[in-house]
Amino acid sequence: MPDRKILLEESDIPKQWYNIVPDLPHPLPPFIDAATGQPGVGIVPRIFPKEIIGQEISQERWINIPDEVREVYRIWRPTPLFRALGLEKALKTPAKIYYKYEGTSPAGSHKPNTAVPQAFYNMKEGTTRLSTETGAGQWGSALAFAAGVFDLKATVYMVRASFDQKPYRKMMMNAFGAECIASPSNKTEAGRKILAEDPDNKGSLGIAISEAVEDALVNEKETNYAIGSVFNHVCLHQTVEGLEAKKQLEMVDDYPDVVYGCIGGGSSYSGIMWPFYYDQVTKKAPKETKFVATEATACPKVTKGVYQYDHGDTAKITPLVPMHTLGHDFIPAPIHAGGLRYHGISPIISLLTQEKKMTTEAFNQLEVFDAAKLFIQTEGIIPAPEPSHAIKGAIDEALRCKKTGEAKTILFVLCGHGFFDMAAYDEYFSGKLQPYEYPTEKVAESMDKLHKLYPWLNEVNKKYISCETY
């Protein structure tokens, strides 16, 4: 009988993160300053520490993990790799299914992998407070924990819909010593403006980002902003997942044919994928590996969105980012995978998709919870709704294997547990869950507005990402 758990020692925690940037098929397009239409990073240098900015633009393939960060990682890393024997048996598949479980961290997800180094570098450079946004509450809890470890204060703007749906996340942030405010709030100009137009606004990640960034700008001296996904440095920090998983698979003499994960902003998926992609480009891999990211049909930024420049936030404070987008004014349906409701995606994921180095699949929340239910009852872990999209992808692949008789090795990242998502499960089990599908016309509407706002946008798209979108 194969082992169910494949475990590493604390001394196996990676000493370096892997940076994919030098191994991309072509250089990443620059950020564009919306005021000038020229390459520029706008407010970015005012809200991040220098070390983080250095990592954001780094061309180095390997970046050292500070000892102080590894020391905190030891609280929960290395995380276990599981062989999904129960699930395999239920599916009667010849495929082997493995999952890297990041739910054992203090916040219950992969997010502390980046929250800890971000808090550390800020502390080193004299920041005393961090501001951030959170959707489902995972990132807010992670940053609250990490800020506490390094004696920093933390203010978290939490999307109103999730704030009401998941009160325990707020309490968790409070327990770690952070302040959690429902967004839109009247603490910021961005929030007040939205509330004036619509007092019942349920918020979005885009709005919460506007509020958190404004907070950091207004209190520039002592406050910095920390981001939970999308940016290169965040994805970089997450590569501890894939680096460990590779070692763990080596221990059982296996290697993935396909790697699944879910994409909100793309950090947990980058974390598992990049180290295996490295094997592909350096020809170190024993076989060809397929990379498949999964998203929600309610927020289909890659499968239905447009690859072009757009703002990262609703109030248009951030520079224009080259990514797949549904439009910065995107207001998501209230699906339960709060972490997948962001309108954009990591520019690296966008580039890799565009260059056909990876693919994406979208699932609705009903089929996703069906998959989660089977996983719970065969593996004994209650997954968060977000990685349940990856579970759905992995199950479909395993069922394809059953048809063809192929004994593929499937790896996915189970990036968080769903202990704070039981209200969502309750809705599912009582038959009230809706399978939302974001309408294509809505994407077109948002793009219309964006191009009216910046008539030069198409030229910039053509020049920097070789895409004519409009």
Ligand SMILES: *Cc1c(COP(=O)(O)O)cnc(C)c1O
């Ligand atoms: C934040 C989060 C996500 C989405 O973010 P990525 O950057 O795409 O990983 C997905 N699942 C969980 C559990 C999260 O906390």
